[in-house]
Amino acid sequence: MDGEVRINPYLAGNFAPIRSEDDFDLKVTKGQIPKDLRGTLYRTGPNPQFEPRDPNYHWFTGDGMIHGFRVEGGKISYRNRYVRTPKWELEHEHGRSLFAGFNPMASDPIAFGKDGGVANTNIVWHAGKLLALEEGHMPFEIEPGTLKSLGYVEPYAGRVTAHPKMDPKTGEMVWFAYGVGDAPLSDMISYGVTDASGKVVRRSDFQAPYGAMMHDFMVTENYVLFPVMPLTGSLERAMKGLPAYAWEPEKPAYVGVMRRDADVSTIRWFHTGACYVFHPMNAYEQDGKLIADVFRYDSAPLFPLADGRRGDKSAARLARWTLDLSGDSDAIQEEMLDDLDGEFPRFDERLAGSGYRHGWFAGDTTRSGSVKLNSIAHIDLTTGKRSVYEFTGGDLVSEPVFTPTSDSAPEGQGWLTAVAWRAAENRSDFLVFDAQDVAAGPIAVAEVPRRVPFGFHGNWVAG
Template sequence: MEDAQPFFASGNYVPIATEHDVADLPIRGELPRGLRGTLFRNGPNPQFAPPDPARHHWFLGDGMVHGFTLGDGRAAWRNRWIRTDKFLAERAAGRALATGFSGGRELGIPDTGVANTSLAWHAGKLLALEEAHLPWALDPATLDTLGVEELGGQPRRFTAHPKADPATGELVFFGYSTAGPLSAEMAWGTLSPAGAVTRYERFPVPFCAMVHDFAVTEHHVLFPLMPLTGSLPRAMRGAPVFAWEPELGGHIGLLRRREGIASLRWFRAEACYAFHVLNAWEDAAGRVLADVMEFAAPPLFPRADGSPSPREATRAHLTRWVLDPAAGTDAFRRERLDDLPGEFPRMDDRRAGLPNRHGAYMGQSRGEGLDTLAWCDLATGGRRHFSVPAGDALSEAVFVPRHAAAAEGDGWLLTVAWRAAEGRSEVLVLDSRDIAAGPVATVALPGRVPHGFHGTWVPANA
């Protein structure tokens, strides 16, 4: 991609070469005594410069996981590359081998992905995830790579964003291109609380698209099939593998969890895109509501002719999609909820799939990097926020309840801050009751955490 090189070569996108083990980090302020566990974060960190920088994309770097363990007033940091098949083949060769989205298949490297996007804690396992391959299991204490989770040999692809059902303990997942690379087929399924595949169904879709996230409610599953298309013929002629084709329009698949794909139906809308879902639920009238970060056109990807989308179109806003299965129409309604552009929405996961009042996302108050933590009250439309100085940036904020019985949204928000002037990172702990007051505790790191994607909190007693 023409605009991908800066994500490899500039600022805090530059990879780091060190795996750290730091047992006792300096802390300003005081860590809350009830905050005991580990914040895990995942992101791309290539171990070698790509062989063809023009074809390198931020999404393709080797996965590196950072673990920040907090408790008893102390903080520690450990980070490790995930030892995927690609990582090990390139380490043995002493150089990068894979080019573009192929992952090195043409060189005989097993197609097991880079595990660089997010993390999930399920069935007592820490899983490193990305959207085109099965999960990789990690040792939560050491971050050692344990291997691919084969999941009984059924699923071929697994999402970076599975949804944990707080009522049943199930993990709901999906995958795209499940009939082969860049194929027009998707699948969805469930894992039991013990980690066994309890359902897996495949179904055709109107076209191959990058479907990064989806939505799950108590009774429904929603698949946003938007026209960020994948094309094998396009890839074979050296054009972008994934490109924006808005003329294809937007599609949202909706099925009932109990009935599965037999109940699948499609809603239509003008083309838009959402990498990430905050939450979804059903209201008293049976409508399905999903709060997403909606783009008019996706960033980081060109149109099919190679031209970029207008810059303003590639800024996301918190938007509510409303689908009414009983309305007798395939249209759905869209309503913008906030005017601050941003990305990476998170919530109190105890309300996943159920109506929620609070949600966070990382805002762009200056129009460029993610410099603001926005904490929204969806009942009143209010928003409180915390911002860092110009040039600094914040990672996705992970919510941790104050205690097991705390009210929804009562707790702490954890984010990693990039301090540009100092060339290092910090872990910030903010109290959800007073976000604007700034962090109650700041953990200073001796190095840098490159800009990444997603994280998860695992309590010490999990």
């Protein structure tokens, strides 16, 4: 329609940024915060400091903002702060947006050659440091409690992705990076290990079957799995004004498998039909096979086709991949475990890389094929039983984060913490669930006096 003004969906509703940095004591409006629940839920997400330059601004490219929910003695407080990356500092100095996210050709000349990291995707605790992470830069250290920006952690010597895995037995942080090297959007991948003291003890590079957005990966006790799926990256395409990242369903999906103590030259590539995975739940070894539970899409959501046309809507469902290390076939066997659309899977991470029983995720009972999630689900992988708590009135929820009641508690005995957006009031609540009785609804609700924008990941730091 002539004269129609297109509103970018990532700048509207609860995707829209909030630009104030606040400190609130929250009012508990339902139930009681468990006395034994002590620590902080740290969450992060994109929150552009200024109006984006690119009219096709993508949610993945906004400035990182940390949200901290501190819980102690049945009381809860909230604090949020921008991650003051070099990008944030440069734009703050000039009072406007300078970088253009996935469309670098639209960046201001002032930004050319400058660091464009946003630290907006995940926030993890390792070796006594709180680290804000994203796809293309080094970890950025945040001071616990104050949320003060402390700067990049230099020993990583290059980009690190946002989804490291913590080994509960060794204390190691195992990580990877994609698109590494001098050429943007390259097909090179790094595999890295940081020991329990915070020292980077390994970084090895290898070539993938093609360049792709490799959002997450899987780690078992002895193996690492690298998924390379046809959400491809192409500098040549970007230089022609076409999407830098695009869905190319004619390409197969691959999973590279390597022993954690082996050389990257030993990687064996398994394959399956075109599909996409943003997030696995967990992976483990069983009888000479690797088992990986993943949220699988038929096609990558949120991204266009290679010619710039809009891609199909697609929702993820929990699937199990089996990779037979002793067999002659490199084909991945696939079994669907559940039929509820969902994302942001979590589990009891004391069992990371090992066999496990309990998982949780944010679900979409409306089957809208979007990232707007209106429920929290628990699945018992032994019985196959799923229980769900569904929000009403258009309310939507973040990734649920599991916290055990104690270090020695049985698997799955603990709490889920999450943040809900209350659509009618346009504000948010902090929620606590009994992890074993999700369907009963939250056992405690604390009111945030304004909204917390939709974000990506969070983690609980105890004490």
